[in-house]
Amino acid sequence: MKDLQHLYYFESLLTEANNELVRQAQAQGGLALGYTCYHMPEVLLNLGKCFSVRLRAPRTGSMELATYYMSNATCEYARALLERGLEGGYKFLDALAGVDCCECMNRSMENMQLLKIEGTEKKSFFWSNIDVPCSDDEGCVAHFAEQLGRKVLKPLHESYGIDISEEAIREAVKEHNEVCRLITEIGNFRKLDNPTITGHEFHILTLISYTCPKHLIIDKLRETLEELKTREPDKKKNFRVKVVLIGSEIDDPELVSLIEDSGALVVADRYCYGSFPGRQELILSDDEPVLTQICRQYLQSSLCVRLCATHKVQKRLDYAAQLKDEYHADGIIYEQIKFCTYWSYERAFASHIIQNEYNIPTLSVDRPYMSRSSGQLRTRVQAFVESIEIKKIKAKKAGEVK
């Protein structure tokens, strides 16, 4: 396929957290607000002159500093963030809005705060840590809204004079929704028999939408969508099977690339930093406070494994099967970043149930934060691809293709 016009530029932006567009927005008076998790509604970090930056630690090498503070049996994403913070990589932030999503992230944020990774230049810098409920009933919605109002909106107003009114939030929702619409429309090309966008390309676009000021990328996203409408796929398919990728945090496009190089095209992304959920529009009514509506939609759409209510557990399984059908995938890959407590449980039982009760071919793997050099991971994915492919070929030969 012909290269997408902006892809290399987007890819270059992902090589550092404080990228060119972040610096440009700050030079224009913008405030960079860092966050780490879907449960911090990014739309609230995009009020007025603020813009959200979902934190990553690209090009991470060894994590000795963070390991000293957190031990080596902790999530590598949480450690990589602390390492990057200690290296001075997040000094550009004007605030850091964390959530109580897991113990590893709590320890990471706590250490960042104690070790003052924000430096001394940002006089109005503030930290927040939100208690996120583990379900989505109305009590949880009220609690979530109270936390966000008190720990995020209020400090934004008091520290930086940001307008946190209903109107201001609705304005931010408009921009958020446009980005979501664009990403969703772009993602729909993955439903084609021979998709005109790869999982790797789509992951780059999604990551860009999480890590760059939205007003500075929106035109390029629009152009990318237009480009895709006429993009011709390669005549010979460049993949052997299609898969849904489900699991914990992935902010490294190299991982998706490794999977695709092994023959499995990633057609749906159901992981932290993916688009399911994360890139769905927020639908607002005039009947109740906008913050309440946002909180409800975030909690209801969340598929995070920390939400342990029974209906959420079932929803995650059903949604995995739904994505597989909707995107015409041949199987599902469950991945888990090493030492992610929640996913170590979810991956074990979900991959078993999806394989044995939903009868969907499933591969279950754990992986480090940076996976680019893992020959073993490549072998596992390729063997999974072959097991699906060989069975398809044999079934076809036997005239059993449905």
Place this chain on the structure above:
Amino acid sequence: MKYYGGCDVGSTYTKCVILREDGKIASAVTIKSKINSEQSAKAAIDQAVLEAEEISKPSELSYLIGTGYGRNKVPFADENISEISCHAMGVHITNPAVKAIIDIGGQDVKGISIDTDGTVSSFSMNDKCAAGTGRFFEAMANAFELSIEDFSNLSLTAKNTIPITSQCTVFAESEVITLVGEGKARDEIAAGIELAVAKRCFIMAKKAGAKNSITLTGGCAKNAGLKKAIEDVLRIKVVELKTDPQLMGALGAAEFARQKGMDKE
């Protein structure tokens, strides 16, 4: 007569098998891997071609498949297939009754279960850590200043077993040196090492769904002490293969090559 090749470029040894179109082995070679996978593959293929007699150069192979760690570096290969699929196929054509494999190579341990048609039904595999792999045995045998074969035989003479607490190659070596320094019986330490690896294999085999029978493939399959420890731990008979178990990856690749080549023709 047409000929088909499979070349398994492992981290320690490179294997090549050439099959005739009737599925019979024309030649099979095993050589020590070089640092460069392409050179290893070329050397193994050249030697296998030489030994096949009926053909004189690699280009006379109708179809060639690369597998193993360096599978995408095999010169002239028509395609590459993962060693997981190839070991399954190799064992399937050698003994179709066997439905589960523990493959212990130079840097990998894998548990593989085989479907009725020789395809993989499930598998599990170690990550980057070399615990329980051929590298682990090399390091342990070195600590004893023995060859791997002598190390294995030593473990079989033990009446008791001294448990090894670490499977990390570095820490286990240090533990072994400490135990030897304390004057503990060397055969019992060796038996403890075999048991530690067998336990790791147990996890892989169980994860892959091993039930009634199992076989060992890869270079470590020739380790009699490990075989005995696995039989003791898994409490199932380890099936001996009539063909060299170290060749299973290359044999499976050659069989895939034969099937694909004949389909193509």
